[in-house]
Amino acid sequence: MDRFNTALTIMKKELRAYFVSPIAYIVITIFLIFSGFFFFKDFFYFNQAEMRNYFQLLPLMFTFVVPAVTMRLFSEERQSGSMEILMTLPVTSLDVTAGKLLAGTLFTIVMLAPSLFYVVTLIIVGSPDPGPIIGGYLGAIFLAAAYASIGVLTSSLSKNQIIGFITGWAACFFLWLIDKIVFFMPPALGFLEYLGTDTHFQNISKGVIDTRDIIYFLSITALSALATVKILDERR
Numbered sequence: 001m002d003r004f005n006t007a008l009t010i011m012k013k014e015l016r017a018y019f020v021s022p023i024a025y026i027v028i029t030i031f032l033i034f035s036g037f038f039f040f041k042d043f044f045y046f047n048q049a050e051m052r053n054y055f056q057l058l059p060l061m062f063t064f065v066v067p068a069v070t071m072r073l074f075s076e077e078r079q080s081g082s083m084e085i086l087m088t089l090p091v092t093s094l095d096v097t098a099g100k101l102l103a104g105t106l107f108t109i110v111m112l113a114p115s116l117f118y119v120v121t122l123i124i125v126g127s128p129d130p131g132p133i134i135g136g137y138l139g140a141i142f143l144a145a146a147y148a149s150i151g152v153l154t155s156s157l158s159k160n161q162i163i164g165f166i167t168g169w170a171a172c173f174f175l176w177l178i179d180k181i182v183f184f185m186p187p188a189l190g191f192l193e194y195l196g197t198d199t200h201f202q203n204i205s206k207g208v209i210d211t212r213d214i215i216y217f218l219s220i221t222a223l224s225a226l227a228t229v230k231i232l233d234e235r236r
Helices: 002-019 022-045 052-070 072-080 082-088 093-125 130-155 161-184 187-195 197-205 211-235
Strands: none
Touching: 002 093, 022 052, 022 093, 052 093, 052 130, 052 161, 052 197, 072 093, 072 130, 072 161, 093 130, 093 211, 130 161, 130 197, 130 211, 161 187, 161 197, 197 211
8 A cells, every 4th residue: 555655656756847847738739729629620520420530540649759758757866866766765676666657657548538539429419329439448448558658768767858759659659560561471470469559549549349459558557657667776
């Protein structure tokens, strides 16, 4: 219980740090502008009262946005020297990693929350199928956690936030892209499609809850978090 409370304390500290930084508001604004454009493009131009295309593009947008959100979580502390102070406190590497991962994931969810306005708009003008909408947001939460864990990991590797962002984006983008290039690979490598985040996200966003998709996202999150813990332990 003490470990859980410690992780929550670190999470709250990081969330406060987000909302006193202009970078957070810039990232949220950019995300809402682009996501709003893609939603209302279909809504007004094509007269489609649905969020299918919005959720199809969401994983690609997350590959840019989530690494931007998480790039400072360790890099900033290492650069300022506060990381050494933090690691001398009676906290474990797991506490620190869990707290920062929760902060990055929750901030992404907060950033996504205004898009519920799109759902309200659809309900007012039509009768959208609730299954894909609920599945889309559920998948977005799993995807946010997976990408945030990768962002936390890459942030722990360098003092430079830009390097943390680029490596985090590259890793997330690769996982998004891999199931799209399997088509050009030999059939023997077809199993690589299972490694793609987009395939699993799209399955959930259709309203089909498959335990394999959930296990995939939880595995990515857990493995990245454990790798971060190992890195922190080696630096103690």
